Amino acid sequence: MFLSDLGSDWHAARIEPGIVHLDSASAGRSSNAVIEAITAHLWEESKHGSYVAMDAATAALAQGSRELAALIGHSADEVVYRDTARAALRALLGVANLPLAATIWVAKNEFGPNLVEFERRGYAVHTLPQADVYGHVDTDALENMLQFEQPDFIHICHIGSAVGIVQPVAEIVRIAHAANVPVVVDMAQSVGHVSTTTGADVVYGTSRKWLTGPRGVGFVAVRPDSRLPVDTEALAAGTTGGFIAGRLGLGAAVDELITLGPDRVFDELAGIGRAVRERLTGIASWEVVEPVDERSALITLAPPPGFQSADVVGVAEHLRQVGLLVTPAVAERTPLMLDTAVLRLSPHLDATREDIDRLAAELRTTGY
Ligand SMILES: *Cc1c(COP(=O)(O)O)cnc(C)c1O
Numbered sequence: 288m289f290l291s292d293l294g295s296d297w298h299a300a301r302i303e304p305g306i307v308h309l310d311s312a313s314a315g316r317s318s319n320a321v322i323e324a325i326t327a328h329l330w331e332e333s334k335h336g337s338y339v340a341m342d343a344a345t346a347a348l349a350q351g352s353r354e355l356a357a358l359i360g361h362s363a364d365e366v367v368y369r370d371t372a373r374a375a376l377r378a379l380l381g382v383a384n385l386p387l388a389a390t391i392w393v394a395k396n397e398f399g400p401n402l403v404e405f406e407r408r409g410y411a412v413h414t415l416p417q418a419d420v421y422g423h424v425d426t427d428a429l430e431n432m433l434q435f436e437q438p439d440f441i442h443i444c445h446i447g448s449a450v451g452i453v454q455p456v457a458e459i460v461r462i463a464h465a466a467n468v469p470v471v472v473d474m475a476q477s478v479g480h481v482s483t484t485t486g487a488d489v490v491y492g493t494s495r496k497w498l499t500g501p502r503g504v505g506f507v508a509v510r511p512d513s514r515l516p517v518d519t520e521a522l523a524a525g526t527t528g529g530f531i532a533g534r535l536g537l538g539a540a541v542d543e544l545i546t547l548g549p550d551r552v553f554d555e556l557a558g559i560g561r562a563v564r565e566r567l568t569g570i571a572s573w574e575v576v577e578p579v580d581e582r583s584a585l586i587t588l589a590p591p592p593g594f595q596s597a598d599v600v601g602v603a604e605h606l607r608q609v610g611l612l613v614t615p616a617v618a619e620r621t622p623l624m625l626d627t628a629v630l631r632l633s634p635h636l637d638a639t640r641e642d643i644d645r646l647a648a649e650l651r652t653t654g655y
Contacts, residue, residue, distance in 0.1 A: 368529055369506065370503055401442070439515075451587055
């Protein structure tokens with residue numbers, strides 16, 4: 288039985304998977320229409336020449352950008368494509384006009400590789416205080432801090448890589464803007480998953496996760512009145528070699544989401560997250576890390592006491608061998624919150640109660 292009313296349609300739009308796929312946070316399963324959009328364009332490129340095919344796809348590309356822009360609260364001409372979210376962040380930092388020793392504030396759920404990008408540029412990174420044990424940003428403390436000091440920008444992972452808490456981004460943006468501080472939002476885990484109209488100055492993300500578009504497409508969008516000074520012409524330049532077929536695939540994926548109704552999809556995913564957390568609470572000393580009703584379908588299980596990261600990797604490998612695909616999320620990806628690996632489950636709309644029952648049974652009987 289599907290956990291979501293949208294499950295059977297979403298499932299029917301894709302080929303039958305060879306595994307119970309609970310790994311959308313790594314890469315969601317693309318629909319047949321997405322795969323068709325990509326391959327159709329590859330055939331056109333071979334038939335007519337790549338640039339001719341690109342010109343012929345102008346209207347479809349523009350529509351894809353418009354729909355993606357609507358989803359992230361920007362306009363189409365602000366959307367710039369890169370190969371990945373990380374490439375988008377690098378491109379952004381390369382053209383942002385920042386002082387030499389820039390100061391940036393991040394939340395507890397910051398993505399490890401982003402911290403590497405900041406450190407490599409010599410930024411001073413400070414972690415915002417958390418409002419609760421889960422790691423949500425303490426917005427009252429933020430408001431107070433901003434009266435005494437203003438960072439060059441605040442960088443927030445709307446949802447981090449390994450813990451499914453959703454940061455109150457719209458509220459953070461409102462408070463930061465009152466102090467004239469720019470906010471940059473990493474939407475890699477939130478776009479296609481929760482509402483992503485945030486009002487932030489700059490947002491960036493990736494196609495392949497919750498949007499279930501192809502790998503190899505990332506995006507960044509800068510508001511025209513961005514408080515972070517960005518050379519947007521330089522940001523947009525030099526992308527003529529990009530993966531056009533992939534952008535069309537992403538456009539098809541966004542189009543499907545819009546047809547289903549984004550708000551409905553986000554509600555259903557939140558309901559799946561809650562149902563899975565309820566089902567997995569109290570299973571053999573594994574601990575659900577998020578509040579049960581956190582509005583995301585990214586579910587994290589911390590291992591029983593005494594487990595090392597290698598044991599978590601072992602459990603994930605065992606699960607894969609019995610047909611259940613989850614991620615052993617290493618601590619380095621969420622270094623400000625975790626010190627051992629955790630199991631990350633990220634079901635999409637076609638998760639079934641039976642899948643989760645099987646997962647619970649495996650966790651209970653696994654030899655660890
Ligand atoms: C996956 C992820 C990224 C990086 O996305 P890529 O497209 O692989 O570069 C960035 N931030 C978060 C929070 C992620 O989960």
